[in-house]
Amino acid sequence: MTWFLCRFLCRFLCRFVTCSQSRSTTRSTTQIYQFLPNLEMMSTPGTNTTQPPQHQHPSRTWINMDSDHDKIVNDFCSILDELTANSRPIITTLTKMAEENISCAQPFVEAIEKRIERCVPNQKLYAFYVLDSICKNAGSPYTIYFSRNLTKLYKRTYLIVDNQTRTDLIKMFKTWMAPNMNAMGDPLFDKESLDGIEQFLVKASALHQRHAQATTPAPTVPSLLREIDRLALLTKGRLAQYPSDEKLNTKIIVLEQLKHELQRERMPIQALQQVQVQLKKIFAQEQQTLLQQQQAQQKRSLSTPPPQALEHTPVPRESEPVSLFGSSTLSSSFFPNASDIFPPSDTSIPKQASATTSKVQSLYDLLKKEDLIYEPPFESVVTLDRKIGKTNEQEIQLELPPLSLLQDILGNVKSYFSTLNLDLINTPNLQLCQQTVMQKNPAVIQLTNLLYRAKPNKCSSCGRRFGNSIEEKKLESDHLDWHFRINKRIKGTVGASGATSKNIQSRNWYLHDSQWVTFKDEEIVSTTRSEDAASTFANLNAQTVSKSVDYKSENKPELDVKIIETKLREKYVVVPESTEDMSFQCSICRETTSAIYNEDLGEWIWQNCIESEGKLYHATCFCEAVKDVPQQSINKGFEKLKGLLNN
């Protein structure tokens, strides 16, 4: 590993030197100058450089370096540990410390990296902010140090944090891509690591998009190595239990060999995939044997006194995430970074780990048996994480609908089923008689549903009920439209003049017997009728003796009345230019009518209006008034009306 790192660093250094040489700026030389001793320090740990920093802090004394160093680093770490929230002061302090103690750069960087790795997911972002702040303010050598692990760190963090944090991470990353002021227009970190992150993000967001069709990513050498490690761990754990088992021994050896193979040479992707499949198989076997062992263990433990047995009884919720976690690692451990879900400390103590896994596993199996576990399908960690995260969020945010709503639904369903095959005609015992009225009839109790919930949709303004059939739906929407129109009319409409014309109304005369006999209530109830249908009004001229009314002859004058009325309604007066008010008040009904714009005429007009002797009237009102009062100026009025109708 060290070797690998060294080679990487050397290569990196070489490139760095060449590129900076070509530019030959003073700043980059300083960087190299500072970098070299640190490299030395890294390769031979323990030997500290005594070289004082030359530019930044000449005031500092560098005596007693060891203890001083440790103290500062310890301080730094303890402050860093306090970073459990996005706290600006802490980040600033840490940045200042980093700026002032360039010599401690290495341990600082390590501390931050460790922090990012180990802290709980929702705090990782803040540690990243420290990294970001230090790199932006202090610049090198931090940028260089961080560049080493940046890609890996970023990826790992990205994978286990929630979506919001991801967005924040991406935002931060974008600032890195932007030309940096301190670094003379160069990006903050080296191109390679930034490119790595960028590619990762592109893939990740693509994964986001097609999470449903997420495919198994191609196995990589490091991922396989990790798998082998884990497998070896498991096997070793079993070997500890059954030291005499030869098979296990050979297995470990085989695994060891495989590991070496993988590390030594590059294999084609197909070969890697094969290895993956094989490993998976072994894993499955291992799991099964583990399972059997655990069941055996369980049986044993069940026979032991109750306190111990309690440990194995399925416990809801709290332990569920743990077992879920375990299961997801097992089933999807072939994905890169899957192992990162386990805190690193877990893997460092193999025996304990295997013991805990087996416990967790047993719990998991128990829960699974009881059908208490959601088993995620074979999917990538990213999707998985998101799904689990989502369901958790939903569970938290989920508020139960109000009880009344649930009761409503229940009631509707109940009455739907109780009226499903109900037929009024064939219902027995409904013949009207005293017994029918008095006795308790189960059929009627069922039928009662027809009055209420069998039509589940209740109008919110009048309480009328509507069913679910297409016709009923149509009726309902018409009914609601009607309410809307009526409410609008009741509120009044704003006329052209800005004045609201209110819903002024009066009681109608009752209909004449002859009119009422032929009247249909559809005229009133129909939600689509034209307003003010003529037939709902009393016809004052109807013949009075109703004993033997000839309806046919009755209809004719009514028709005439209708024609006259439509003609009257077409009458209009052009709004005189002298008037300021755009509405006119009928001298008879006192109703104010607003002017409307007639496009054909290009003028503002008052519809249904006539002028007589300087006064304005509704044409219809005027007509009625003239008809009703034949004594008063009958000739004048009627002549005028006739003239109006004829021109």
Next chain:
Amino acid sequence: MAALPGLADSLTPLEDTSDGPKSQEVVIPANHEWRVESPPDTKLVIKVKSGIAEIFGIELALEQNYTFQGMNFALFAVEMVELQYSCLDFPKTTISDDTNMKYIYNLHFSFEKMRISSFDGPKVLIVGDSCSGKTSLAKILCSYALKIKSYQPVLVNLNPQEGVYSAPGCISATPISDIIDVTTPTWGQSMTSGATKLHCKQPIVKSFGLENISDNKHLYKTLVQDLGQVLLERLQNDPVVRRSGFIIDTPPVSQLLDDLELFKLIVKTFKVNAIVVCATTDDLAIKIDEILKTQTITIVRLPQSSGVVAVDDVHKRFLQRNAIKEYFYGDHNVTLSPYVAGVDFDMVTVWQPPSILENHESDPTDLLPVEVNSSNLQHALIAITYAPRRASKDEVLHSPILGFGLIMEVNDVRKKLRILLPVPGNLPDKAMILTAYRYLE
């Protein structure tokens, strides 16, 4: 005076604050009734928070305010109801499970079966003592008939002391084609010229004009016959109404049965085929059965609900005044604008039905001419007929009515009177009939 705000409407500010602290909540278990007795002029606002609640068979919408004024009613909880109500006064409220709803359901569904199995719907006559739940039953039966299919049952009111879609002093028939207005004792609005929250109804009205049937039984019989004839004609023309049938609400049985001829006439005129007796015992049903001696009419007794309340004369008067006010001015939901017309004395012709109490000698079939003066007409409610002003009294007697007018002011010196008309315009040139009702604003 009345034009000054604050003088006329001294109650309004109080009403505004009434919703605040006095709002109370009540939970009514399923199949229980919440009964309210409130004195006249008491305003009660209720709001159903959840559950299925109905008043007179009319289901209430949720979260809507319903305002009642001086009305006794029972709210039936079909399912458990959470109710909020506020009132300035302290109305008497009780919750009881002693209802006759299960019998009413039985009754309704047997009528429903009649409607579905024949072209002729049930022709139901409801009889019972005063305050035995007749009108409530009529409302419930009408409301239920609306619910399953869009039936239009006709409600016939033969009690001239109640105003149903009209001023008091009339008998009327009204097809109930849409929801009844629960909040008014007059059942809702007859046709208006504008928009109303609920559909208006189109009644046919015959003006009796006297207080008690016994005042002129002959006139009453004539009007019942007229009304019955018009209604049966309507049934012939209107298949929906025919199938829906009608429900006849009657005056207290004591007024009907002292003249058996009248009772028989009603049954015959309306071709009644079912009689529902609202009573606690079978006595009345047996008596009616003996009177009619028929096998073709089914007579059933509906057990009385314990919630019926005896209404005193004061309350009756209040309801009558209210009906007159509503006819001209509308209710709290619908504001109507009546019109005051001024006319000369010689422009009006007023007739009066003779009351046996006052004129023993006169022929009860004849209308009496009324001299136009303030002592006769001041504040009187008059029915305006379709008959021309100079028509014969016989023609006037049988004429349908246009509506009502209210004489506001009679000036004997100038020989002029001012009359409140529901419809804007001049006073129609028609004959008018004086009623026994007076109304002073």
